[in-house]
Amino acid sequence: MPFAWMISTSLKTLPETMIFPPEWIPRDPVWSNFAQAWNTGPFLQYAVNSLIVSVGILLLQMLTIIPAAYAFARCKFAGSRLLFGLVMVTLMIPSQLIFLPVYLELSAFGLLDTHLGLILPFASSAFGIFLLRQGFMQVPEELLEAARLDLASEWSIIARIMVPLAKPVLVTFALFSFIAHWNDYFWPLVMTTSETARTLPLGIAKIREVEGxxxxxxxxxxxxxxxxPILLVFVVSQRQIIRAFVYNGVK
Known part of the structure; x- marks a missing residue:
């Protein structure tokens, strides 16, 4: 319903949006609304920035959560339970609570108003580690022992066994991460001061300022x-999302 209402309103004239009771179907669709919205600012730059930030964060998260999740799921070492508990505790800390020290740290390194400054604070994800750890724990130990008998290294086991079997979980997390950072408004608002680094949510907020x-x-x-773009990504990956929540047998 909200999506349908958004599409309907985007094709109306301004007086039509004020009609009560509201009408779902525009009398004469106004396609120029999209061009007008796009021309209120450098939307192409905003879109490129959003893509760079969202994909950059996702790539860094994959590089950190996969080995971390494997270590917590399959490696026995002193303090593993404590460390995993500390990772889970970070889920309870809202980003707004710690943004000031992070902001000051990035400012000290000259990373304000840069893509890197928008990416680095989210280089890992406690939720991703937890979700992927649960997926790795479903893989039978016999598969790993067979790989070790064939002299496979731990990195080879991760790349050739664990990651392919956990693909639905990885795709699901990737979608969650992409949506969260594509829609993120607070951190880009705090970190950016120029159009060269601002993202689409800030561009949308600017429409009201321009129109007045x-x-x-x-x-x-x-x-x-x-x-x-979010709807497109969801349509492409929805089969993997469904598989992530369904039991997968190992052939």
């Missing part, structure tokens, strides 16, 4: 531009 009034049709057109 509540032009809901233009705002909804901008929001539709914002969510379109």
């Amino acid at each position: 009034v509540a032009t809901w049709n233009i705002l909804m057109a901008g929001n539709l531009i914002l969510v379109a």
Whole structure:
């Protein structure tokens, strides 16, 4: 219903958005609303920035959560339970609570208003480690022992056995991560001061500043531009998401 209402409003004239009771189907669809929303600022730059930040964060997270999850799931070492508990504790700390020390640290390194400054604070994910650890724990130990008998290294086991078997879980986490950081408004607002590093959510917020009034049709057109890539990613990966929540037998 919210998506349908967003699409409907994005194709209306401003007076049509004020009609009560509201009408679902626009009388004369106004496709120029999308062009008007796009031209309120450098939206192409915003979109490129969002893509760089979201994909950059996701790649770094994959590099950190996969070995961490494997270590917690399959390696026995002193203090593993304590360390995993500390990882889980970080899920309870909201980012707004720690943004000031992180901001000051990045400022000291000259990373304010840069893509790297938007990416580095999210280089790992406690939720990703937890989710992937649970997936790795479903893999039978016999498979790993057979690989070790064939003289496979731990990195080879991760790359050739664990990651392929946990692919649905990885795709699900990737979708969650991409959506969260594509839609993130708070951190880019804090970290950026120029158009060269700002992302799409800030661009959408700017529409109201440019127009000066509540032009809901233009705002909804901008929001539709914002969510379109997310919907596309979801459609492409929905089969893997379903598999992540269904028991997978090992052939």
